[in-house]
Amino acid sequence: MKNILSSLIIMCFCLSGHAQNFQKTSHGIKTVANGNTVEIQFYSPSIVRVIKFPVGKSSYSKESLSVVLNPSQTTFTAKEDNKFILLKSDKLNITINASSGDITFGSASGKPLLKEKPEGTKFVPFNDAGVNTYNVYQSFSLDKEEPIYGLGQHPRADLNQRNQKYHLEQGNTDDAVTFFQSVKGYGLYWDNYSPTEFTDDTNETSFKSEVGDAVDYYFMYGGNADGVIANMRELTGNAPMFPLWTYGFWQSRERYKSQNEIVNVVKKYRELGVPLDGIIQDWQYWGNNYLWNAMDFLNPEFSDPKRMIEDIHGLNAHMIISIWSSFGPETKQYKEMNKKGMLFNIRTWPESGIETWPPNLDYPSGVRVYDPYNPEARDIYWKYANASLFARGIDGWWMDSTEPDHFGAKQEDYDTQTYLGSFRKVRNAFPLMTVGGVYDHQRKTTSDKRVFILTRSAFAGQQRYGANTWSGDTGSSWETLRNQIPAGLNFTLSGIPNWNSDIGGFFAGAYNTGNGGTGSKNPLFQELYVRWIQFGTFNAMMRSHGTDVPREIYQFGKKGEPIYDAIDKFINLRYALLPYIYSTSWEVTNKQSSFMRALFMDFANDKKVWNINNQYMFGKSILVAPIVQAQYTPETIVKVNEETGWDKQDSKGNDAKTTVDFTSEKTNKVYLPEGTVWYDYWTNEKFNGGQEITRKTAIDMIPLYIKAGAIIPLGPQVQYATEKKWDNLEIKVYPGADGTFTLYEDEFDNYNYEKGAYTEIEFLWSDASQKLTIANRKGSYKGMLLNRKFTIILSSGQKKAVNYDGKKTVVKF
Template identity: 75%
Template sequence: MKHIYLLLVLAAFSGSLQAQSFQKTAQGVKASTTNNDIEIQFYNDATIRVVKSPKGKVFKKESLSVTASPLKTGFTTQEKNSILTLKSGKVSVNLNLSNGEVSFFTANGHPLLKEKAGSTVFTPFNDAGNSTYTVSQSFILDKDEPIYGLGQHQNGKLSQRGLKYRMEQGNVEDVVPFFQSVKGYGLFWDNYSPSDYTDTEESTTIKSDVGDGIDYYFMYGGSADGVVSQMRGLTGKAPLFPLWTYGYWQSRERYKSQAELVDVVKKYRELGVPLDGIIQDWQYWGNNYLWNAMEFLNPEFPDGKKMADDVHALNAHMIISIWSSFGPMTKQYREMAAKGMLFNMQTWPESGSEKWPPNKDYPSGVKVYDVYNPQARDIYWKYANAGLFSAGIDGWWMDSTEPDHVYAKQEDYDTQTFLGSFRKVRNAFPLMTVGGMYDNQRKTTSDKRVFILTRSAFAGQQRYGANTWSGDTGSSWETLRNQIPAGLNFSLSGIPHWNSDIGGFFAGAYNTSWNDGSGANNPLYRELYTRWIQFGTFNPMMRSHGTEVPREIYNYGKKGEPIYDAIDKFINLRYALLPYIYSASWDVTHNNSTFMRALFMDFPADKKGWDINNEFMFGQSILVAPIVNAQYTPEKIVKVDEQTGWNKQENKTNDSTITVDFTTEKTTKVYLPEGTGWYDFWTNQKIEGGREITAKTTINMIPVYIKAGAILPIGPAVQYATEKKWDNLEIKVYPGANGSFTLYEDEFDNYNYEKGAYTEIKFIWNDKAKSLTINDRKGKYNGMLSTRKFTIVLPSGVTKTVTYNGKKTTFKF
């Protein structure tokens, strides 16, 4: 009997020891295994932070991406057989107290994601004299489970399964160490060093060059929108862009004088083609020794303020190129050099001479500045404000925000920044430099919304008023095809504003092979450019830009000719959709929505849409299937990247004998997701979803379909976004399902909306009753329309015009 009693006492004591292997905290638990310390924190009831470090090593970090603080979250803990379960109202987390493996489930126990047992790895690493680690963690995914995100990659893939990346910022590669699953969860790996992503059938692994610990966030949203919402809640909401930024933008590398730039805007006004933005690329500052001086020192730009005033007088806006580096003769260079704020690494341009190729006997001396230093960011703004913003520049084209790192050497990564080695914080460079501009402009004024066009991005950058473009791409059909999944995965990483250079950046292969030396007259390029314009119509920003071949519409014929008319048609379509686009932008800001939407976002049950990489939803009503294969001309094969492009190593195939009839009809295959009906935007023909169809196309028409139940506001014909008030909008209603749409309006270019100065008008379609309700207007702002007309149009052609004074009204069809 004594022996049995002793066993019971020992068992109770053993259980007590095991119970002490973890400690409950206000946000979760802390625990230790044989090798590692682990902390699990609830940031809210659907987002969990997991922190791991070698046993006994203190790991504390202030995140550069995460802005949220943990919310007080109710959760329970239960231990059974060395498995500790933490459960909130939405998710459940298992921690294996023996080996440290973490697994995630829905609140009702459905498995979502788990760590691979034994895959937590800390390898000692000497980071420029600092003892730290290379860190790695592997996860087990379902065999047929697609995942999306990871920033922007130019490989044409939508699902990121079976791929391998070296995740380091580059000209056309944007690193966001975040992915989300069709199962409705996401994972953010909070590390800023170059990393390797490897997905195999066995596991998905992220390995980072430097990390004092492993730090990641698991979030459950239940849907793609829910995951994006959690990610934005964690890293920052996207502020609202001005209305004018959603119009058409014209650019090229580069306008050689202020007179040339202003003349472009004048020509658009003379032609009656809408335009809202013009962009001045580099060298307005003069020579390479004055690189990025942020002043108009080039004799061809004698008066920058007058240039901006002339553009404004034509009812357009202007942004200008600024870089993350400075030439040795600039004021910025001298001030920052004296304070140790410049990096000694090779960047672009390489030579002080503007001749090509670079003459390295005369190095430019250009150096990248320490964006991680808050004082350096303030100095950067001081000069941008004094030389450009005060002259009337409306926004910023922040180029080379990777930054350009030419002939990268290992010792470059040892360079000390304000926050440690460059290796440790390398991938966060765009986040810091863009953030410095946003924060400083917001401190300067609230009368003008920040707008930044930038070439690189990192997790959290959506909070800084930045639109990322896809870099210096080559002009080819393959590149165009790659832009769709690149933009979709970027958007699925939580950053909603994205575009590509319409026409591709390096177009010289079409220019040099054409008989008159003008690629704009080459039918091969004309077809490619037209299809890219059509794709760009349905991007968050519609911007034409590139080198070697001019991009302005008047280079592509004249009114009445097929290519000119096709370009003109889609620019005007963009303006017709502005009420829809601006309302979608409010949905992005207010509800954490997304502009460019992979099909699985809205149709997760339709497995056929999980990996379609050539179609997408633009907003929640419009399905777009861009033409991404040549239909009228041979598909010229062009292989070019930023390095070979700048070195002029181009395809020289002769195209000068090609003649083309752009007036014939063609066809293409389109998949319409199941679960809804679809209307052809051009013909109003209704088609049931869940099947592939053959759609008619012409050079001025691509497949565009509207989801049944959609309500689509159409704006007036204008030459610029704010030319006419929206006092008589056409409201297209597409029957076949219940639907709603909220029309958003405000003062268009200030931050008064943050104080509640805006209106919402909700339209509700009851399909069974065939009735449309326009709810009471909510809110108010200066200049608000108190009375207006809406012309309601059904696909059948039935129309009704209603006078609306802000009070609820319902009428039947």
């Protein structure tokens, strides 16, 4: 009897073991299906990693360049049910077909989210510069009418990325981020750095990368766009605070040719009384192309850099400076890195040592790109940037060509060996590594000055490195301006909040002929520039820059003239909004929010906004409707890219003579999302949402609407961001719904906020009782305001002033 019982126990155990088609691991499960090892790892209840690789490989491991989150001890269940493996956490339901290995994702409440396609995983053997690996491919099935967003920044008109194909590889005006999110509230990050094809059509949504030892991606569920972005930043790093001065107005040009010229620009702004916080020095302060990116003032026109920087600081402005990802053969950096095999042999900018066009290739520049994947190379890079620039008082970095520039790319170029393998294998992570190198080193050098980097390219995770990405060397055209809005929104929806474009477009040579004026006196360019600066007022960075046509405000005329006054008005509006913008930046850092917000982020239930590509929210209260069609002049489409632009092959401008009256009234249509009441910012006129309206416009205004319940602080009139304390703010309240706003303040330019040195003052509007409560001040920091005045203004014009000493105050209307 004992033997029979023992046999039955053994048989039951064997049957049980045979039925279990998976192995439970510390963070998930592992199984084998359809010839592939499939592993699911919970990084949190709402984030999972999916790994697949052919059974012939014994194991797979990778230290991600983007992901900084470690898998947490997440409570989950795993069981089998009718040939399916079912995993469940507090946020996700995951189903794996035990036969095919296909995975289906749903929310814990049962909402279907995303499915892999049957037989949608493919591996094709590939020899990567002598290393046996694979082309890797994974396809998914989306709902037919399901919009998706993200994939980085691309100069296209579409906001919704359905029915799109992209070759995801870093370029001058393309920032490849292998991430998308859905209006259903999930996101997917494809953790691969090689050139990747993204395809969405009626058959599939897929990623196909040139190099990969495994399919390796992260699925996350946030419930809405903000939740997905929060997941993506939890996974790849949160965005630190920028200094307050970075949110003021920035003037730049390709390029200021002497230290006297750049200092005099700042002086002129101060003389005119036009606010300015930053000036930028572009290339060639180092001299000739053989000294490319020497990171030192070797040009005789910059003979006293110490005095130049002191003069700019003495005018209460900040200066950032151009540094590149490549070095000329006569630089110290080149010589030190070359000895250690840290330079690539790919065609890059500039190609000739002589500054002529076209490049005289009889005298090649010898400029070579460095290897930022190598930690020692990053050390060398910082050593010189610090000694010659940062130690002299430079306030931040303009890291140009962080793609890097790669002309006439050949397959053998991708065989180039980096510290982490072939260039092909890690190509798209180049900006992440080079920007991260500067951030990490400056943080180690000092905590007294926040890192600020302006850069031309980005990859997943770059938000953690104190970098603002601009959209590259764009053409100066209305078509380009229109495309900047969806480009910036999709970049933001990829989890990276800091973005801007060259105000006016970069290549503006087409406006130097015809129509009664050249450059900034040409009405064709004047109208485009004004509309672009109005759009730029509502970007994370407001920066005027370009070539061929100088953009300083005084180039466009003088006070009392419509173009000058329109530019001046919006620069001053930017400064009035600084308390709102800086508080929004705290929301970005502390609560994973976004500056530029596609309308679906706040109004997902209104399907009409799902693909609106010419309006957005700036912060959570202000609806911005930039005017992106010419209204006063004939619209000239100038089609140009970075290569034809530098070749000076700009399209010709419209030479037709046109009488332009910039004082006349025009109109523009605006859609107001449903679910709230809206107020016209300029008139306080009230509108119900869910309708399109026609708004009268002028050259010095664009439609701006404020959401009911919004509370917006307005700062004093200033010449630079920190000129006056915020001790007498106007607090504008827009009734019609309950609302809340938190005013954030700190020391404005150090990392003490990370140690808790900041204050928050919460404003709460009760619509039923028409009462504004100013809560007790939270926190403290050195030099904070102990007493202040707030002037509360309702949209109706009612106004009450209160003194506030940090204790709860109630204002009743």
